[in-house]
Amino acid sequence: MWRRHKKCRTLACPVRSDGAVPLSDLGVGEEGEVVCLSGGRGMLCRMASLGFTPGAEVTMVQNLGHGPLIVRVRGARIALGRGEAQQVCVRRRSA
């Protein structure tokens, strides 16, 4: 559990500065670019294999403000829990 509170594994991440927000903050239709991911190694591997790596473009498809959400990343639609989405840092893409 402690990993969740540790801000970020990647050194290059400008955590919560420079306009970076958790993925779960994106509203429906909003686009963003992944800045960094936090979590255990296994989690990072899974996220990467599903398309979440720094630089990946994401579009929020469904976000009700609670519960799981749906994101489009690298052409695929991925459902993920809110907790998991909070571990992905994205920079909002200005429309």
Added chain:
Amino acid sequence: MNSTNPQLPAPTERTVLVALAGQPNVGKSTVFNLLTGLNQHVGNWPGKTVERKEGQFSYNGTTYRLVDLPGTYSLTANSAEEVIAREFIIREQPNVVVAMVDAAILERSLYLLAEMVTLPAPLIVALNMIDVARQEGIEIEPEVLQAALGVPVVPMVATRNVGIRELLETIDGVVNGRIPCTPKAPQIRADHQKVLDEIKTLIDGCVPPPYPPDWVALKLLEGDEEVTRMMRQCLSEAQWQAVQHVLRAHDDALVAVAGGRYEWIGRMIRAAVTHPRPGQIGLTERLDRWATHPAWGLLILAGILGLTFLLTYALGAPLQTLLDRAVVGALADAVRAALAGAPAWLAGLLADGVIGGAGAMLTFVPILVIFFAVLGILEDVGYLSRAAYVMDGVMHLMGLHGRSFLPLFLGFGCNVPAVLGTRVIDSRRARLLTILLAPLVPCTARMTVIAFLAPAFFGRAATLVSWGLILLALLILALAGALINRLLFKGQRAAFIMELPLYHIPNGRTIGLLVWQRTISFLVKALTVILPVSVVVWALATLPGGGTEQSYLAQLGRWLEPVGRLMGLDWRLVVALLTSFIAKENSIATLGVLFGAGDETGLAATLAATYPAATGLAFLVVQMLFVPCVATVAAVRQETRSWGWTAFSVGFLLFVSLSAGTAAYWLARLGGIA
């Protein structure tokens, strides 16, 4: 060596080993079924609860052995499936690996290929679902992709049999060296190239064959647990320390490696994909507006589940009755008639022990087929993950996530497919919890008992009591889930990430084969597990002679009567519970024998006259929550691969059912239901 040695057999056609790999939902099973037909064998990978499918086919006079590797998103050591897939490619060294890729989500889909090109096996890319890609506004030029990858690319629409012939020709060409295969492997992101070289130098000459040294270096950098463990044993202490020193300084390398793969993919996509029209609203998106909607989504799911029940009761139940009378009953009668001259025990053993026990399972086949077919269709269409998504919130309450919902739902048909169905859950912990909870879902066999006994004890209130019992079972399931999760798993919840695949039209052949295989494997298990147990119980109920009342089983029931008394049960009801271990509906048959009732109506009247309503209620509660039947216990053992957890499951349910039964009895008495 003399090649014309007459003692050697003539050169037979050689067998070529082909592996089929790909991410989940890419249409692997469709291609596998197209190539092998019924000439396939389904089992488990040794020591794992991961399905292993293998089949054979011939083409151009060559026999091919086709192995279906588990569907995985990557080849890390994160799951049993991934380890199986990569160990197979490295150790078994297939002559060719067919990597299936989804053209509609090419970018994500190529990730697995980016991992596979670093392994030594020759590759063929099967570019499936080009029709769906076109619908979504994506045009791919296979020749350009082929040139960019350095690997033959075969465009396909497997569901419509398009491209299968070309795939066979390409396999033949690669195996015979006519078609070159020189994959251009992805490079690590530039800022990590030096580190990778450093590790390569450090482990040089120490990597055990057949593992490719470059791949091992990359996996070390990624922090792969299996490879790290392997290399720790192969390296000297000093070498290990040196490697560790480098790795510690670059613990972000995982992201660099993955990033490098996507850069490589990006280059392929830019070259081969024309007219990409991102943002176009496809069919999947339009359907998902309904299917994943918080309100409509639940309604759609409820509709599908309702329809399944309707089908089960309108079609499955009558068929079950028919099978019971026309096949099982008739067979037992025929055996009795044929053995009229033989000793009575022999006829009893065959008719009641063997046919009675195994026949009970046989009658479940129609219901199982319906449930397997519904599951197969939902899976093939791509709806399964949507159901998981909309149920995630509810499943949270019991420490599970959405993926556990459908296996549990299957339990309403029969608990065995529910336990087997937990294989769709990716985390071991969530899977174990679902297996432990599955027997609490009231299956059709238990509902049969309730449907018979509730009217006997409660007359008009029977419907109310039945619904109350179902709600009670589900409430206890939710509470048990929350409790086990908190106490045994310390409240940790597995990560919830899954793909929502594009919808496609279900393939009848794929679903048919799936239902066939699952039904057969259920029957095999039923016969091997249930037959011996049912014979033993029959023997206990018959020996040492002098009728059921004097049997060992009755003696056991009398001995256990003090426990039964807590719930107002006498020895006969205890015996009925004991025999329900073979199959839940046995309790009715047992009571029929013990009361010597002629038919079911007679039995209902006798029971109502013998027992007070409080006892009836307690019996129904215990029956609802009791130890699962032997087939379910066998499935739990098989899927958990642990006698400890199997014993826990049985003990836990025994405790829950007896406590709930006692509580129901005394509450009913206090409440004045005499």
